Amino acid sequence: NAGVTQTPKFRILKIGQSMTLQCAQDMNHNYMYWYRQDPGMGLKLIYYSVGAGITDKGEVPNGYNVSRSTTEDFPLRLELAAPSQTSVYFCASSKASGVSNQPQHFGDGTRLSIL
Amino acid sequence: QQPVQSPQAVILREGEDAVINCSSSKALYSVHWYRQKHGEAPIFLMILLKGGEQKGHDKISASFNEKKQQSSLYLTASQLSYSGTYFCGSPYNNNDMRFGAGTRLTVKP
Incomplete structure (x- = not known):
């Protein structure tokens, strides 16, 4: 019953460094999402994917990149880390689109600090 | 374009009821409700x-008004386990989900 697995759980980066946040799901879901959540705030969509090879921007995509080469994996790349990217990052997956009756299943999050 | 939630925070005693609202100036495709506990x-x-x-299960239920511009989440006879932050979300298009800022619910003994 793994569901959505995110790694790492915590990370501290220096300004200008790069890193990849990993996300994998074992539910054979076509739809996957990356959100960021700043302290005391709601979730903001960064990127989403409707299937392998297909990605699209969400509300706050600047400073991030994604790829989706397999159904299972949806990594999020930060190229030049900035303090404004300090946040908790959640990956989610769902069986069908947002307008359906299918819920999103969230991973446990990656807590990222940029110093 | 985000749904607007109210109230921002509410404090209850065990056994009391609460209503959380989620509204939009335009009709929503659908409304999703989630609960998040601190650090989870x-x-x-x-x-x-x-x-x-x-819809509802146990003592948590929700409604969606006829114009699809407001949804309310009802928590009755609240329990300590109901504490957390409640979010509503709605797709801006098919897949671009937008969430409200959340309502922090605290249930005290």
Whole structure:
């Protein structure tokens, strides 16, 4: 019953460094999402994917990149880390689109600090 | 374009009821409700798709008004385990989900 697995759980980066946040799901879901959540705030969509090879921007995509080469994996790349990217990052997956009756299943999050 | 939630925070005693509202100036495709405990991932509660729909399980239920511009989450006879932050979300298009800022619910003994 793994569901959505995110790694790492915590990370501290220096300004200008790069890193990849990993996300994998074992539910054979076509739809996957990356959100960021700043302290005391709601979730903001960064990127989403409707299937392998297909990605699209969400509300706050600047400073991030994604790829989706397999159904299972949806990594999020930060190229030049900035303090404004300090946040908790959640990956989610769902069986069908947002307008359906299918819920999103969230991973446990990656807590990222940029110093 | 985000749904607007109210209130921002509410404090209850065990056994009391609460209502959390989620509204929009335009009709929503659907409304998703999630609960998040501190330091954890959001957990799905329910989805409402149709205007006039009502859903519920146990003592947590929700409604979606006829114009699909407002949804309300009802928590009755609250328990300590109900504490957390409740989010509503709605797709801006098919897949671009937008969430409200959340309502922090604290249930005290």
